[in-house]
Amino acid sequence: MAEKQRGRASDRLRSGISRRDFLRGSGALAAATALRTATEAAAAPAGAASVVGPGPVPVTLTVNGQTHRLKLEPRVTLLDALRNHLDLTGAKKVCDRGTCGACTVLLDGAPVYACSVLAIDAQGHKIETVEALSPDHPMIQAFVDHDGLQCGFCTPGFVMAAVAFARQNPECSEEDVCRGLSGNICRCGTYVGIREAVVEAARKMRGAANA
Amino acid sequence: MNAFEYASPQTVQEAVELLGPGWQDSAVLAGGTDLLSLMKDGIVSPRRLVNIKRIRGLDRIELIGDVVRIGATVTLEQLLRDATIAARFPSLTQAAAGVTSPQIRNMGTVAGDLCQRPRCWYFRAGFGILATGPDGEPLVPAGDNRYHAIFPEGQAYYVHPSSLAPALIALEATVEIHGPQGTRELPVEELYRIPGSNNERELNLGPREIITAITIPANGVKNATYEVRQRQLLDWPLATASVALRLSGRKVVSARVVLGHVGPRPRRATGAEAVLNGAELNEQRIEAAARAAVQGARPLSRNGYKVQLAQVAVKRALASLA
Structure with a gap:
């Protein structure tokens, strides 16, 4: 399983485009129309207490x-x-x-x-x-290595909560991880893999640049 | 979520002026962890949100003489990590730790914890704070009431969800409230009321009033909170007890015992306090206090188990101080 996951990640890197990149091609145009110039933003009403919206x-x-x-x-x-x-x-x-x-x-x-x-x-x-995390970030790699996911839908949230936790707790135990990541749930039940992944990545992240 | 106006004042005075006379006019936004969910579900639809997170000075914990002052927008995580609090009020630190989601603790505030709305699933599904059916009949007694009150009051069967309120009541804390008429103080114990209808709120707080701080006398009482839980993490407790004891050796000079998650407001267990006052804190007394704490409980069809859990909470909180 871990081998397969890693294979997919490298496919993505080689081709430089993922299914998601393709799918969101059309969305990017719509998003661009939402962007406004700095001049317009500066014209916003001043004064902190001014009422804005709806x-x-x-x-x-x-x-x-x-x-x-x-x-x-x-x-x-x-x-x-x-x-x-x-x-x-x-x-x-x-x-x-x-x-x-x-x-x-x-x-x-x-x-x-x-x-x-x-x-x-x-x-x-x-x-x-x-x-913001590169695909070879220690936390992402550890999730792959320890099968810390199945369907993967909870994974981005778990990874971000884990990164914040690991930055503060480089020497954590699996018990600490339970408490530190208690704000996330995985309905596939991959908690065992996630606990191992976070303990390992936390140690690797210590001293690593951009971790 | 319905559209709304938004303002982010920098002073309490401005914030009060931005609030409207009715609950539907406006709401105070602090952490937003409860308010935004209620708005998404259409349970409340205020026309304006007044963000109080940018008001300077509300995000501090200070020891002023023999009083600890906790600003309204201090987050639960700040409270959990504060050394002044941990040294004097472990019961508060324990209660904050019981909010077992770092994400909620990072945004949720102490005043927000006190003001959050009940988690009763009938209320959250739109049946009103008193959970009534089409003919005004209460739905909870005949419904799924496994997490509801064992000490219902009036027509109110929900339990108040605040984690901090029972500990604050045991510690004789006071809330500082700002409104159009100026400032007033209210013991946390008197912050909660029983709504007489679905149009009423469960707080003794007006739509134009803002809680700005909580003050606690730092008078050396020994204190603890114990929460009985089903899941250890990411869930509300089933029953809790917060205790504050003035001790002279092993003798209890005075006791305050407050139960959480057993009724529509945190419940002073005056019977348990009477058992403890003047007595030696030993196993027999602790047992007797726990029994007294649940005397008069009126459990519903599916929550009788909470009577036992509330006793366990009282015993373990007291035992941790013995």
Whole structure:
């Protein structure tokens, strides 16, 4: 299984395009129309207490080191902004009620449920999504090596929660991992693999650049 | 989720001015971990959200003289990691640790924990806070009530979900509230009320009022929280007990015992307190206090098990201080 997974990952690297890249080709155009110029954003009403919305308002998000200027209704969650407006579909929409963890992203390094944060509230914070991790990131590699996934739908959220946890806990035990990743669930039940993967990756990440 | 206006004031005064006179007009947004879910489900649909996370000074824990002041937007993770809290109020640290999702702790705030709405599945499915059917009849007694109250009050069968409130009540904490009429203080014990109809709220708080801080006297009481759970992680506890004891050697000078997740508001177990006051803290007394704590319980058709679990919570919380 691990061999097979690794094979697929390298196929992707060789061809440079994945099924997802292909599928989202059409979405990219739509997303581009959502982008607005810096001049328009600067024209936004000043004063912190001014009331904005319910229509679209300028929202500036810093995601994976890049600044994006969008126009979003205040009700748009960070998850929907990432997926529907920035084409970052790594964070998954599953329960959409802050219960399952599939949408986990990092806000200033701390894991949060992107479905339960408004995009407008995420302004001024450093947002990291799974797309920021290179395919050979120690955490991703460890998930592959230890079969820390089956269907893979919970995986991006798990990986982000695990990265945040591992940065703080390089010498963790499997017991620590249970507690540290308690905000994510995997209905395929791959917890045994995930626990092993995180313990191993946490040690490898220590001292590694860009981990 | 319905569309809404949004404002992010920098002072409490501005925030109060931005709130409307009715619950449907506006809502205070802090961590949003509960509010946004309620809005997605259409349980509440405020026309405006007032974000209080950018108000300076609300995100601090301070020791001022012999009082600890916890700002409203302090996150549960901040509370969990705070050394001032851990040294004086382990019961609060234990309660915060019981919120077993790092993602919730990173966004969820202490005031949000106190103000979150009940988890009753009838309420969350749109049957109102009193969970009533088409003819106004209560649905809980004849329905699936396995997680509901064993101490129902009036027509209210839900349990209040706050993790911190029982510990704060045991510690005699107070909430500081800002509103159009200025500032007022309220013991956490008096923050909760029983709604008389589905249009009423379960808090003694007006639509234009904001909790800005919680203050706790740091008076040296020994304290602990114990939560009985089905799943160890990512779930609410089934029954909890928070205790605060003033001890002289092994003798209890005064006791406060508060049960959580057994009724629509955290429940002072005054019977258990009476058993402990003036007595030596030993196994027999702890047993007797646990029995007294659940005296008068009126379990529903499927939650009788909680009577035993509440006793276990009381015993283990007390035993950890003995």
